[in-house]
Amino acid sequence: MSLDTVKNATETPDASQPWKELGLKEDEYARIREILGRRPTGAELAMYSVMWSEHCSYKSSKVHLAQFGKKAPKNDAMLVGIGENAGVVDVGQGYAVTFKVESHNHPSYIEPYQGAATGIGGIVRDILAMGARPVAVVDPLRFGAADHPDTKRVLPGVVAGIGGYGNCLGLPNIGGEVVFDECYQGNPLVNAGCIGVMKHEDIHLAKASGPGNKVILYGARTGGDGIGGVSVLASETFDDTKPTKRPAVQVGDPFQEKLLIECTLEIFKEKLVAGIQDLGGAGLSCATSELASAGTGGMRVELDTVPLRDATLSPEEILMSESQERMCAIVEPQHVDRFMEICEKWDVIATVIGEVTDGERLEIFWHGEQIVDVPPGTVAHEGPTYHRPYARPSWQDALQADDAGLLPRPATSEELRAQVLALVSSPNQASKSWVTDQYDRFVQGNTVLSQPEDAGMIRIDEESNLGVAMATDGNGRYAKLDPYTGAQLALAESYRNVAATGAKPLAISDCLNFGSPEDPDVMWQFAEACRGLADGCLELGTPVTGGNVSLYNQTGDVAIHPTPVVAVLGVIDDVNRRTPMAFAEAGQLLYLLGDTAEEFGGSAWSQVVHDHLGGLPPKVDLGREKLLAEILISASRDGMIDAAHDLSDGGVIQALTESCLKGGNGARVVVPEGLDAFTFLFSESAGRAIVAVPRSEELRFTDMCGARGLPAARIGVVDGDAIEVQGEFTLPLAELREAHEATIPGLLA
Template structure:
């Protein structure tokens, strides 16, 4: 038993000392919020209660600035029988068939990853995995979306390797394949990298779990690692922090420390308990630790809980009640268990070598009561913590420079005109940080553990088999483009949605659900809130149009260094279903003699493009148009062509345009490409425009007419561009130039490690 060796601020003491000064401002609370807490309790809060309210009413936990806008997802979400659990749960759950369900979610761990890159990224992966476990699923894969400052900046060399090491170490040790994602560089992320982690899990539909602490008299059990001082104040300190170039050390104690081997045991024992029907409710302990888990489960259930904090196993001496409640020590789960089954739960945990401790009971009092050595330190209505935090209608104002940016079009910038200049631009673009080969990063991840990975990086989407008997599987893509969202957050967010949707469709899968991670600057800045509102509206409208629901996600505010906010960066995860993964469509060039064609229309759309950024350091104009009707037709076409095996390969066109798509297709096959641009096409525009809704396809010989007919029946333009040829060395652009495979490889490969000095 933990020894009481500190003076504890109890409820009785709080009643007797109503005028005692409290550090509410230092904990991130506003004066009116503090006064509201006093009104709720009818007295001043104890030290532990004040800490709990400061955490649960933070942006990270309460969504107090974003909630008024996020309601659009619920209001506009299309009704679909596939959706089994959605917004408000630990993760969204969708049905794959009558027996199998999949749960997935993406969340941020941005600020911790700047302060302590390895542990910040590692615990981000660990936290999202536990969200998947809490729904009753076995985690089967992870993905990540990473954004860093300029690749040549010294701090990028500090942050990036640590982040990659943390993601790889945690995922590899837990034994989950990393099946893809994205990595981008932009000076706006200097001092505030984005580390967004996604996890996906699979389960029988009957194993769906609840977070409710229901059943008066049921036992509250804490399962997993001991509780320490790591992560104390993480969600209230780091989630609302802005950093200077040298200010990260001050926040280092707020970063959690992860143990992936304990997490692996946690996965196995939880699934065993679920399958044995031994658990009434379950909640993971992540941000806000016990504070969040206790208040949310109590609020979702019968409304009451009594907990004895001295029973919590500690790994640090002298921890006070508010330390124990706020600790974000990793690899912990909270279980609600029938008293008759509690001994069996504890015994099964011991067999797996995990601590499991009964720390309280479910009550019908409507109060969350927490004692410490016989003294009550918390006595609050749990709904006031979990559901009734402040809601702000923050001021909104369009950025002052938006009109000026819109007329500063990249289409007016000087561009290469000769064949040799265009040829060199292809190579320069392929060598640029955002377009070059990312294998220096992805090779540090295990992508094939479990043996069910069908497609991983660098394919457009990750594909995982769910059932070896039927071949059914899922495809997932994670995409965002901060530059497009800076130019127009509504359409920029829809472009990110469209790209993730298209990347899933390119594998032959049918998109069915969305999870998002919304990364923005300070909500106290009206310009940031305008960007946020427009982006959320864009995603909600887009998903309504596409007929796929937003199942959950995460909001990350205060992503800025000083007063400089990052570009608004909504990152969109789309999940799709493949009836048979054997018929997935890969990246590449198929076999020699196959036809290379482009589906979609190319316009002169260069604003926000990679070419404008790389060659001119330019950001201005308006982003490419997005046509969601076209995207749906395209997805339907690709799914049909996958079923009939009428495509040998396919690749989404996005950053870098057609030129980059050809570079990547050539690099991932043994084929060369002979290309003839359409008559009258401007070579530069056709190669580097980033018009949306386009896919490069490779059609097997004999299937050309069938594919063309399928496109025409859907009103989709298709343009033959050339043929694959094993005897062509690299890229032959007829009437313009040749680029050998050796030149492509020299430009495209090995750039990340070389730029980091690795």
């Protein structure tokens, strides 16, 4: 097959091209021809197809994502916002923290180990590209029904991939979630987050400026794995009639990535780069076009100089390959030799593949023949924008009218006790230690809190004990009932989780997982979730720093529940003053903070006991969430509480179970006045937490709550070796522990 050059494309305008097979629509192909004034070459078609994919261009979502900028709260901590590889916030003492959450959903279903492993690798490089040292990772995960045979295939592979890659990098895995629901059966969600730390002056951006500066590709060789990769996989639904996409899944090498990290950090330290970009989705197509588009000139690339693992790769395949562990740097000529020396020291392959020009075009050559001549902005940032039709689903009203509050409730204390055991042993509420024990949570020695704590926490300065905390949350059941409220509940829970550890919430990243945008029902869910999240962030003062949209999460006509996952980052001045969740000392007084109402829509109780989804989710009061957070942070800082645990899925009884088992102490509790035992134990009202207060601090703590107007009811005391709900039942910790910890290992045996 002869090379398709720019000259050839000009001379053969009617040559047939596989634009449809590459995922482009007919009008998109026509637009490319209009931009270029001719048909694209094969290499240009490859670049546009991956860069204009849903995953890379956000063509269906960006009209709604614009709210995050328009409604952004004023926040002096923001240093870098939406549009770069990751957002950056000021955490004090000259430190900046960058963080982001992304998805690797479709690849992880096809090839669980490599899909999840390369998800970790990709998010770590995003953080590295900002100039930061990656210090921790988190993983929010969603799988199909826990007892489904395919879950036994997907879950162990995903967990092994996350642990295998992250552990080899030496990065502690400090947080995340594991959720089971049959809606994710053919479409698990593997979201990955990373936190990085740097000084303010070390921030790097993805831009190529300065004519004559060299373009250096360094890291692993480019291979045939991941051709099209996530940029193609994430832009269509699964369908059993289509051929396997296994070759599109990238293959990771964590040891190569570790070398790349240390090499890059040394290059940063010597200030050798003028711009940098990692190679993730869309590979070289993305790196070259985005660097050139964000800079002040053009770029010329000699594609045949790219180091290959497979010499048979075509230019199109090289441009589309998403092979892992690669970076692209813009380096001034006088720094090239030193750059190469550092790469050689770390045994990292580095090759000058081109240079920045004073023109306005991205030009790519193959053995002297020009195969790409495009305005880089049209590839990187000027893809199609779709105003997809959306409408409230015809079934939404009936779903909300099917009120979970009308479901049969336990009639006796024995029935109440049995339902408590059923809840705490259910897959979603059971201990996830089978998963988290496969991750190294304490490598590097700076982990302060990790799973199953409300939020992970890392010390970032060993002298001052400055630290950051991060939590990720999302409840697809709530969002199915009401996507606007569901998104705000995800934000509120993550915000509350961070505050429960004593850290002050600063900013968020999000990963928005939805079905096909071509379905008006799904698009309505997406639009409402974005609106809810933007409104919520404005009220809480937590700007969106960046994130990811994952669409087409459905098999055939069956979409997942709308699942906005929200990561909140917080800062704590001294990690020694953190608040853990464990009830660690007998005699501590237990207080319930916030108001409890009869709110069971989307609740764990309705799912576990009745296999029911209907009604309205809990109400959101973001003013109350801010007040609760302020109380939790102040109480932590001033030594007024010994433990805190937010209330969310499973309500009071789930929080009591987790805190008692973590601390090895029981609790005697009474039902507060005005509540019945069932509502007290199972309601999922938002804006609440349980705290353990030392007797010596009770008056000071209750005075503070009273003065600030936060309801605080004393519900019991830490004592004994059982959870006793007075007048109802007693559950020995040994029985609770067996029920809570045996479920996941039993399902996966």
